[in-house]
Amino acid sequence: MEKKISTAVIRRLPRYYRYLNDLLKVDIKRISSQELSERMGITASQIRQDLNCFGGFGQQGYGYNVEVLYKEIGKILGIDKRFTTIIIGAGNMGNALANYENFKKRGFDLIGIFDVSPDKVGKEIKGIKIMHIDSLSDFCAKNRVDIAILTVPAQDISEVAEKIASLGVKGIWNFSPQDLKLSHDVVVENVHLSDSLMVLGYKIAQRG
Amino acid sequence: MEKKISTAVIRRLPRYYRYLNDLLKVDIKRISSQELSERMGITASQIRQDLNCFGGFGQQGYGYNVEVLYKEIGKILGIDKRFTTIIIGAGNMGNALANYENFKKRGFDLIGIFDVSPDKVGKEIKGIKIMHIDSLSDFCAKNRVDIAILTVPAQDISEVAEKIASLGVKGIWNFSPQDLKLSHDVVVENVHLSDSLMVLGYKIAQRG
Numbered sequence: 244m245e246k247k248i249s250t251a252v253i254r255r256l257p258r259y260y261r262y263l264n265d266l267l268k269v270d271i272k273r274i275s276s277q278e279l280s281e282r283m284g285i286t287a288s289q290i291r292q293d294l295n296c297f298g299g300f301g302q303q304g305y306g307y308n309v310e311v312l313y314k315e316i317g318k319i320l321g322i323d324k325r326f327t328t329i330i331i332g333a334g335n336m337g338n339a340l341a342n343y344e345n346f347k348k349r350g351f352d353l354i355g356i357f358d359v360s361p362d363k364v365g366k367e368i369k370g371i372k373i374m375h376i377d378s379l380s381d382f383c384a385k386n387r388v389d390i391a392i393l394t395v396p397a398q399d400i401s402e403v404a405e406k407i408a409s410l411g412v413k414g415i416w417n418f419s420p421q422d423l424k425l426s427h428d429v430v431v432e433n434v435h436l437s438d439s440l441m442v443l444g445y446k447i448a449q450r451g
Numbered sequence: 452m453e454k455k456i457s458t459a460v461i462r463r464l465p466r467y468y469r470y471l472n473d474l475l476k477v478d479i480k481r482i483s484s485q486e487l488s489e490r491m492g493i494t495a496s497q498i499r500q501d502l503n504c505f506g507g508f509g510q511q512g513y514g515y516n517v518e519v520l521y522k523e524i525g526k527i528l529g530i531d532k533r534f535t536t537i538i539i540g541a542g543n544m545g546n547a548l549a550n551y552e553n554f555k556k557r558g559f560d561l562i563g564i565f566d567v568s569p570d571k572v573g574k575e576i577k578g579i580k581i582m583h584i585d586s587l588s589d590f591c592a593k594n595r596v597d598i599a600i601l602t603v604p605a606q607d608i609s610e611v612a613e614k615i616a617s618l619g620v621k622g623i624w625n626f627s628p629q630d631l632k633l634s635h636d637v638v639v640e641n642v643h644l645s646d647s648l649m650v651l652g653y654k655i656a657q658r659g
Binding site: 251253254256257258260261262319320321322324326334335336338339340342343344345346349350351389390397413414416420422430432434435436437438439440441442443444445446447448450 | 459461462464465466468469470527528529530532534542543544546547548550551552553554557558559597598605621622624628630638640642643644645646647648649650651652653654655656658
């Protein structure tokens with residue numbers, strides 16, 4: 244496998260993975276790039292180009308073996324790996340994510356939830372007791388934490404992110420509207436919900 | 452302005468818009484594609500290529516006028532337009548989105564929230580009373596609804612989406628893990644939170 248796959252391709256892989264999973268569920272065993280293109284709304288040439296990045300699993304005149312492709316993409320995405328995860332910020336978004344059904348299935352094990360509010364600390368979400376953020380250092384010393392999900396208010400984000408990065412977390416999933424820039428070597432994935440909403444607004448406006 | 456801008460470029464515009472806004476806040480009046488590249492983590496050639504799609508607002512040796520570029524991108528994104536919006540599903544995610552601070556600022560006015568649960572109907576979020584989903588048709592007959600945000604459980608999604616599409620809504624912002632395919636002519640923007648999480652997992656795994 245090539246090490247250098249562009250981020251744009253990587254970002255499309257989870258989508259392929261989902262669609263292939265849907266095909267497997269209805270017992271479809273092989274598919275052409277053309278058919279996959281129609282289902283996914285991506286051009287067939289884009290699909291062939293994307294999948295060629297990792298050696299290409301299609302055969303001329305046959306198409307793709309759905310199960311093989313599904314497994315290969317899963318392997319590339321590291322779907323067999325498990326990541327320990329904590330949520331910082333037990334508000335509505337933190338709650339929603341803690342209850343997100345695909346979470347565990349995709350390899351992310353929630354092991355801790357933190358907040359500052361006395362109303363929340365001590366309560367449970369999904370059987371996990373909410374801890375005070377002051378106990379974060381202790382928790383990270385005792386447990387390996389791969390990923391921290393940040394759903395704290397925008398004004399607190401930099402401080403919390405620097406703190407959590409200094410504790411050896413490998414990745415941050417950031418839900419604040421601010422892109423994070425950290426001094427520590429941590430992988431950051433910024434989720435900008437309003438970007439997606441703006442794209443929707445754009446498309447509606449285009450339709451007139 | 453060209454009508455045919457690729458979706459990939461459109462998806463990057465909100466990001467340019469945010470970064471330019473940050474520059475304006477600290478009174479930076481012009482910027483080269485190189486500097487913008489360093490801040491945003493996009494190559495300078497990608498930036499030039501993207502911004503060329505709408506005539507390009509940069510000048511050789513000067514760079515981009517931040518305010519002009521900010522306003523132009525805002526215009527393309529239709530940032531001056533307002534969209535009436537309802538949320539269907541008043542669970543944690545619905546609550547989180549109703550409270551999302553960038554919502555109103557980006558032109559989206561929340562005018563209704565719907566749910567089926569007797570525990571929720573009648574309560575208020577952000578001063579908006581939660582209505583029973585049975586009153587949706589009535590509500591849409593009396594109010595123009597541009598966008599419906601769907602945060603209902605995955606098993607209910609197709610039914611609710613077809614229903615809302617039949618009522619004349621122009622766009623759907625879908626938070627269920629299932630991509631929506633509708634018989635009606637409605638713009639759909641699917642948000643797949645776990646895709647972003649999988650990309651984070653991939654990047655962490657690559658770091659070893």
